[in-house]
Amino acid sequence: MVQTRSGEVSTASDSRAAPKPAAAKVSKTKIKTKTVNDTAPNEPIEARDDPAKRKRDENETQATGGADSQPPSNEQPPKKAAREEAKEEKEPVSKNEAAEETIIHKINKTIDEYGSLPLTGMAVKEPLKPTPETLLALVIHSMLKSTRISHHLAEKAAVRVIDADYHDIKVLSEASWDDKVKVLSEGGYNRYREATATKLGDLADLVNEKYDGDLNNLLRKAEHKPAHIRELIREIKGFGDVAVDLFCDDAQAVWPVLAPTIDHRSLDTADDVGLGRDIDSLYALLGRDPVQMSKLARGLSNVRLSRSQEEIEHEE
Known part of the structure; x- marks a missing residue:
């Protein structure tokens, strides 16, 4: 006679071997944490509840790295062509950043060396x-x-x-x-x-x-x-027109509504030295500060009057 999990006596012959449970398939895509309920259905209750056995199972799992552990990745680094392509995609951004840095240096030099506050x-x-x-x-x-x-x-x-x-x-x-x-x-x-x-x-x-x-x-x-x-x-x-432009260059420092403004002669100078003619872009680089914009306009005027365009143009 064979005793079942419920403790009842089976009339089946002792000589007939109990069928083996089907082997559980191991998932290759997701590691599953083993719990008490993960044991095979035909495993004796005593074995499942045996702390010593659980300890041995855990030690074996740690030693083997786990049944679901993945083999080392054989993925190769990007090919040279892919790397070159990625580099080419990044280059335009770098060039734009470098161009902006150059413009900022030119602006700073113009203000620091040639600019001044109104009525200085x-x-x-x-x-x-x-x-x-x-x-x-x-x-x-x-x-x-x-x-x-x-x-x-x-x-x-x-x-x-x-x-x-x-x-x-x-x-x-x-x-x-x-x-x-x-x-x-x-x-x-x-x-x-x-x-x-x-x-x-x-x-x-x-x-x-x-x-x-x-x-x-x-x-x-x-x-x-x-x-x-x-x-x-x-x-x-x-x-x-000249007097109006000169007034607005200076007055934007006290009447911010006039900003940004640069008189046409100073704007020509800005273009000559590599700052371009986009007044709004220059204003943005100055943090939209009307006083700094006034100093830049006055600085460009002094660059023109002192014929120092090449000095600013070659600033990097």
């Missing part, structure tokens, strides 16, 4: 704040620089005019024509002193009558629109 060296208390005095000083400076006169002489005259407090609308309004001529002469602005004295008088009248003594009212009247700002600034007598 002039007696303006808050040159980076949109005060009435700062804006009037920017207009006067642009007017003097736009005339066909040497850059250094225009700067010298601007310094003298600001020293005379003509960027204060009250002082400018009260100064006589003769007073203005004298100040311009002291600044070396002899060739255009009479005509410019008249323009300064007209400027005072416009600012007082149309903008209540404060050019910030021009910004409001223009509804903060760059194109409209340019139109209204051009109403100043003696203000042509």
Whole structure:
């Protein structure tokens, strides 16, 4: 007689061998963790519950690496052709990055060695704040620089005019024509002193009558629109395209709505030295900082005036 798992007595003959359980197939794709329920159905309960046997089984599995362990991969590294193809796909990105790095170096050199803040060296208390005095000083400076006169002489005259407090609308309004001529002469602005004295008088009248003594009212009247700002600034007598461009180059530092801007002559210089003509891209590289954009525009102007294009062009 044979005792079954339930403990009942079977009437089957002892001489008949019990059929062997089918061998479990080993998965080659997934390693399965063995548990108590994974034993063969015909394995005696005592054997399954025997801690010593379980320990031996675990030791054997660890020694052999497990029935489901995979053989070492025979996969070969990519072929040379594949590697070359991958390299070719990456090269354009690297070239673009290198080109951008070169442009950044050129921008930094232009700003560091040739750029400056608006109204640098002039007696303006808050040159980076949109005060009435700062804006009037920017207009006067642009007017003097736009005339066909040497850059250094225009700067010298601007310094003298600001020293005379003509960027204060009250002082400018009260100064006589003769007073203005004298100040311009002291600044070396002899060739255009009479005509410019008249323009300064007209400027005072416009600012007082149309903008209540404060050019910030021009910004409001223009509804903060760059194109409209340019139109209204051009109403100043003696203000042509060059003067408007020079004003916007500097004023973007205090009126950010004007940014980004670079006057057309400085933009030509940017193209000559390898910075290109995409103003928005240059502005992005500067972190969209209007003050830095103003310094770049002024730097490019000085590069042109000092004929230093090759120095910037060969910067890498």
